[in-house]
Amino acid sequence: MAPRVALFATCLGDRLFADACADAVRLLRHLGVTVDFPSAQTCCGQPAHNAGFVAEARRMARHTLGVFADAEYVVLPSGSCAGMLRHTFPGLLHGTDAQRARALAERTFELSQFMVQVLGVTEVGHGLRGRRVAYHHGCHALRSLRVHDEPLALLRGAGAEVLPWRADEECCGFGGMFSVKLPVVSAGMADRKLDTLPAADVVTSADGGCLMQLSGRARHRGDATSFRHLASLLWEAAS
Amino acid sequence: MSEANPGGYARAATEAIRRHPEVRAAVTAATHTFDSHRVEAWSEIDPDRWRDWARDVKQHVLTHLDRYLEEAETRLARRGAHVHWAENDAEAVDLLARITARHGVKRVVKAKSMLTEELGVNASLEARGIHVRETDLGEYIIQLLGQPPSHIVGPAIHLSVDDCRRLFNERFGTPLDATPDALAATAREALRADFLAADLGISGGNFLTADTGTLALIENEGNIRLSTSAPRIHVAFVGIEKLLPRLTDLSCFLQLTSRNATGQAIGNYVSLITGPRRPGEPDGPEELHVILVDNGRTRVLADDTAWEALRCVRCGSCLNICPVYRQTGGHPYGYTYSGPIGAILAPGLLGLEEAMPLPFASSLCGACADVCPVRIPIPDLLLYWRERAVEAGLVPAVERAGMKAYATAATHPALFAAAGASLRYLPWEMGGRALPVLGQWSGERAPPEFSATSFRALWREGIE
Numbered sequence: 001m002a003p004r005v006a007l008f009a010t011c012l013g014d015r016l017f018a019d020a021c022a023d024a025v026r027l028l029r030h031l032g033v034t035v036d037f038p039s040a041q042t043c044c045g046q047p048a049h050n051a052g053f054v055a056e057a058r059r060m061a062r063h064t065l066g067v068f069a070d071a072e073y074v075v076l077p078s079g080s081c082a083g084m085l086r087h088t089f090p091g092l093l094h095g096t097d098a099q100r101a102r103a104l105a106e107r108t109f110e111l112s113q114f115m116v117q118v119l120g121v122t123e124v125g126h127g128l129r130g131r132r133v134a135y136h137h138g139c140h141a142l143r144s145l146r147v148h149d150e151p152l153a154l155l156r157g158a159g160a161e162v163l164p165w166r167a168d169e170e171c172c173g174f175g176g177m178f179s180v181k182l183p184v185v186s187a188g189m190a191d192r193k194l195d196t197l198p199a200a201d202v203v204t205s206a207d208g209g210c211l212m213q214l215s216g217r218a219r220h221r222g223d224a225t226s227f228r229h230l231a232s233l234l235w236e237a238a239s
Numbered sequence: 240m241s242e243a244n245p246g247g248y249a250r251a252a253t254e255a256i257r258r259h260p261e262v263r264a265a266v267t268a269a270t271h272t273f274d275s276h277r278v279e280a281w282s283e284i285d286p287d288r289w290r291d292w293a294r295d296v297k298q299h300v301l302t303h304l305d306r307y308l309e310e311a312e313t314r315l316a317r318r319g320a321h322v323h324w325a326e327n328d329a330e331a332v333d334l335l336a337r338i339t340a341r342h343g344v345k346r347v348v349k350a351k352s353m354l355t356e357e358l359g360v361n362a363s364l365e366a367r368g369i370h371v372r373e374t375d376l377g378e379y380i381i382q383l384l385g386q387p388p389s390h391i392v393g394p395a396i397h398l399s400v401d402d403c404r405r406l407f408n409e410r411f412g413t414p415l416d417a418t419p420d421a422l423a424a425t426a427r428e429a430l431r432a433d434f435l436a437a438d439l440g441i442s443g444g445n446f447l448t449a450d451t452g453t454l455a456l457i458e459n460e461g462n463i464r465l466s467t468s469a470p471r472i473h474v475a476f477v478g479i480e481k482l483l484p485r486l487t488d489l490s491c492f493l494q495l496t497s498r499n500a501t502g503q504a505i506g507n508y509v510s511l512i513t514g515p516r517r518p519g520e521p522d523g524p525e526e527l528h529v530i531l532v533d534n535g536r537t538r539v540l541a542d543d544t545a546w547e548a549l550r551c552v553r554c555g556s557c558l559n560i561c562p563v564y565r566q567t568g569g570h571p572y573g574y575t576y577s578g579p580i581g582a583i584l585a586p587g588l589l590g591l592e593e594a595m596p597l598p599f600a601s602s603l604c605g606a607c608a609d610v611c612p613v614r615i616p617i618p619d620l621l622l623y624w625r626e627r628a629v630e631a632g633l634v635p636a637v638e639r640a641g642m643k644a645y646a647t648a649a650t651h652p653a654l655f656a657a658a659g660a661s662l663r664y665l666p667w668e669m670g671g672r673a674l675p676v677l678g679q680w681s682g683e684r685a686p687p688e689f690s691a692t693s694f695r696a697l698w699r700e701g702i703e
Contacts (some may be wrong), residue, residue: 009694011649015659018690022702037698042649048642050603052625052634056646063650139604171562175602177638180679182600184253187683188263188566189602216684 006071020229079141127237129159134200138207158237174213190217244573251571276502314452318514351375352443389569392555444477457506499554539587557607598624
C-alpha cells in the first residue's frame with residue numbers, strides 16, 4: 001500500500017510558497033505517495049503561541065488536530081510548523097486532545113525528514129549536478145526536530161555541492177512576531193547570515209519563514225542572491 | 240540598587256545596531272571565539288551526562304534550599320565567618336555599610352561579581368565617600384569608562400583593543416599602538432597600589448558548599464585571590480541559589496562552569512575559602528563576612544515554572560551563542576544580566592512589568608538551551624513569561640486585537656482563506672503607521688513576495 005500523506009501547506013506556504021508546496025506534492029507523488037490536501041486546514045497557531053497568546057494558540061491547535069485527525073502521515077514543507085505539531089501541541093492541549101496530539105505528533109514530519117526517515121529516500125534524481133547550494137538550517141528543524149543531515153543528504157544525493165557556510169546553523173532573525181516587534185535586531189541577524197554567505201548559486205532551506213526573511217532582507221540590501229525552497233530544488237532534481 | 244531600565248530595550252538595541260556597528264562587530268567576534276572554545280572544551284568530556292548531573296544537583300539543592308542554607312551558615316560560623324542575611328538590595332548594601340563604618344574603611348578593592356552589580360554596591364560605597372576599585376581587567380576598564388558590564392563573563396566584550404588603547408593612552412599615556420600585554424601590565428601596576436592600600440575586599444561567590452561552608456571562586460587573573468586575601472576584611476556577597484550540597488560537587492561544577500564560560504578545563508585560579516585567617520596562618524583576612532542575598536530569589540523559587548532559572552551558574556554561554564545578544568552586547572538590555580538568561584531572570588527578580596519587553600527579545604531559536612550547562616529550558620521560560628505578559632495586559636492592544644482576530648479566522652477555514660487572499664493588498668511598503676505591527680516588516684526588508692496563485696487554488700485546479 002502506498003503511504004498516504006496529508007499535506008499541511010501552512011499559512012505561509014499557502015500564500016508565499018504555493019509553487020514550493022505544489023513541488024512538494026509532485027515530489028511525494030513521484031516517490032509513490034498518495035497526497036491529500038484537507039481543505040479545512042489553516043494555521044498551526046505558532047505565531048500566537050510564540051507571542052504568548054496561549055489561549056488563541058490552543059484554539060488553533062484544536063482546529064488543526066481536528067483537520068488532520070485521520071491522516072496516516074502529516075507532512076509539512078516547514079520544520080518550524082512541524083515542530084509546533086510534534087513538540088508543542090501535546091503540552092498545549094489537555095485531556096483527550098493531548099492524547100490525540102501525541103498520536104498526531106508521531107505521524108507528523110517535515111518534508112525532508114519524511115523522505116529520509118520514513119520513505120528511506122536520499123536520491124530523488126541527479127538534476128542538481130554542478131549546482132553550488134548554501135543550506136540554511138531553520139532553528140526549529142534543527143533544534144526541535146533535530147533534523148540536520150536529512151536535507152543535506154537529499155541535496156547531495158541530487159548532485160548538488162553543499163557549500164560550507166559558517167553561519168548555516170545561526171538564526172535568520174525571523175522568529176514570527178519577533179521580526180516585526182524588533183525589526184532592526186531581526187534584520188541585523190539576517191545581515192550576519194547574508195554577510196557570511198558563500199558564493200552559492202542558490203540559498204535553500206526547509207522553512208519558508210526563514211526564506212521570506214532572508215530574501216526580504218537581501219532584496220532590501222540590493223543583493224542579487226537567489227533563494228528557493230528545498231521542495232522546489234528537490235523536485236527540479238527529480239523531474 | 241543599580242538602575243535597571245529594560246523598558247528601553249527596543250530603542251537602545253536599534254540605536255546600538257544603527258550607530259555603533261563596531262560594538263556589533265566586537266561582540267560578534269568575541270562571542271564566536273568564546274563559543275568555539277566551549278565546543279573544544281566539551282569535546283574532552285561527555286557533556287550530556289555532565290549537564291544532566293549538574294542539573295539534577297542544582298534541582299536538588301533548590302528543592303531543599305532551607306536545609307542547605309542552614310547547614311552552610313552553621314559551617315561558616317563554626318569556622319569563624321560572620322554570616323548575614325539580606326532580603327533585598329537595600330539590606331545588602333546596608334549590611335556592608337555597617338561593616339565599613341565599624342572598621343573605618345576608606346578604600347575597597349573588588350573582585351568581579353555580577354551580584355554586586357545587581358545590588359548597586361559600588362554606587363552605595365561611593366555615595367559614602369569610599370574609594371572602590373574594580374580589579375578584574377575588564378571590570379577595571381569599564382569602571383574607568385563609567386559603564387556597566389555588557390557580558391556576565393567578559394564585562395568589556397563590547398570594546399575593541401583599539402578602544403582600550405585609546406582609553407589607556409588618555410589615562411596613562413601608553414602609546415596608541417601598545418600591545419594588549421603592555422596595557423595589562425599598565426593596569427596591573429596601577430592596581431597594585433590599590434590592593435596594598437585597601438582596607439576591605441569584596442567578592443561574589445561562584446559556589447558555596449553546604450557540607451564544609453566553603454566559598455568557591457573561579458578566575459583567571461589572580462585578582463580575586465588578592466582581593467580576598469590581602470585586605471584585612473573580606474566581604475562576600477552570595478546569592479542564595481549558589482549553594483551546592485557537598486565540597487565534592489565542585490569537581491564537576493568548577494569544570495563545567497569553566498568549560499562553558501571560557502573553554503578552559505578549569506579557571507587559572509580557584510580559591511576555596513573556608514573561614515578567615517586562623518592563628519599561625521601567614522595571610523588571609525582577619526574577618527570574613529558572607530552576606531547571603533535573596534533579592535527576589537525566593538519569589539522566583541516559589542514559581543513552579545520560573546524557578547528553573549535559579550540553576551544558572553553565570554557561565555555566559557547562552558549569551559555567547561545568542562544571535563540576538565550578538566547584535567548589541569548587553570547594554571541595551573538595561574539590566575545586570577543580559578542575553579537569554581537576563582531575559583528570564585529579569586521578570587522573576589525585578590517583576591514582569593519592569594522587565595518588559597525582555598522576554599520578547601528572542602527569536603526562540605533555541606541555541607541557548609543546547610549549551611546551558613545546567614539545562615535551563617530557556618526558550619520554554621521565555622514563552623512562559625510571554626504568556627504571563629499577555630495575561631497581565633502588558634502587550635499592545637493592537638497586537639492583542641490582531642491575534643484574537645487571527646485565531647478566529649484560523650478556526651473558520653472560509654474566513655481564513657478570504658483573509659489570506661487579502662494579505663497581498665495590505666500596504667506593506669508604507670510601514671508601521673499605515674499597517675500596525677505587520678508594517679514594521681518593510682522598514683528593514685523588501686515586502687513579502689506573495690504567490691500569484693495560492694496553493695489551495697493550485698490544488699483545486701489540479702497539480703500536474
